[in-house]
Amino acid sequence: MELDAVSIEQRDSADPLAHLQQLFSIPDGVIYLDGNSLGALPKNVSSVLTNAVEEQWGKSLIKGWNCHNWIDLPSRVGNRIAKLVGAEEGTLICADSTSLNVFKVLATAMKLRPGRKVILSDTGNFPTDLYMAQGLKELTGGDIELRLVAPEEVETALDETVAVMMLTEVDYRTGRKHDMKVLTEKAHSVGALAMWDLCHSAGAFPVHLKDANVDFAVGCSYKYLNGGPGAPAFVYVAPKHQATSGNPLTGWMGHDAPFAFDLGYTPSAKTDQMRVGTPQVLAMTALNASLDVFDHTNLEALQAKSIELSELFISEVKRRCPNLELASPTDPMKRGSQVSFRHEQGYAVMQALIDRGVIGDFRAPNIIRFGFAPLYLSFADVFKAAEILEEIIAGDLWDKPEYHQKSKVT
Incomplete structure (x- = not known):
């Protein structure tokens, strides 16, 4: 059924989450469809960060570690993220980058499965995860095999040679979503551990780490958690592994008593063992403030609206741009909170969109996300974005020299 502006306005009027938009700072004239790369700025972050700089750091100086409890930011922020990914309190720590956390978890998992040499992943996994596995292989003298299969072949590829299954729940290109519970159960049935990357999951829809019996998880906080560019990542360790896992990067903050300054390393028996160096206080303070927006809703409501928005966009783009190929699953329960299309000149198309105020992004070789x-x-945002995309495709407005000039970041 063809929709019009009036019916779209009615959908926005009836939207129970519409009031949340006022909590964010979005530039006038911009339709922001790139929260799966970098979340928008929550309005409360600026004042919180200013206070952290001018009042806490500026006036408290070194005393801030105690009087403002900077030292416990990793666990305090971690516990807030834990609620968003279905993890128990005390099992998730905010620290370092996703790549570093991948390395920590892979090394730990291999240690917990002596005699097994295979890290199983899929060809849709985000490259940094695969790079870290390759680095671990080289560091161990090639004594590890990184086995890659097509996403749909993961379940059948799990066997008794696999030490750890390393998967990203939502494919960064297409949005295809793995079944976390099913694949974790299969991994455990053959004696393998299950590690999940939640970069495109956390804050987008309900995640159930405890219920799915996941062993380890990692993720970033600058996408759907809106923590800001370069915001610290997180790492989850299931309770059953906390006493025996250990962290190969044995920095002082993972020590059981870091301020005893022992010359020998004794790991914390808690998730704190996954800490390495000094917490990024300002970045973590900004992230902590950004998480406040989730106090105003729940992930089930967010997922329901996400499905409505994405279904509207797909139907409008299919109607208006029939030559664009949908790269994402048609079943909304089998994709994350993103929609991707293929176009041979996808980069130029996206630049033309951005030039007209619709910000998405491009992933090689031909994906517009x-x-x-x-x-x-809002629903009006999505409807208008489809209109602008139609104008660009129908008029070949993407075919300008400046739209073909690639920047460093695509």
């Missing part, structure tokens, strides 16, 4: 963050998107 659109993220749907229900916290700050």
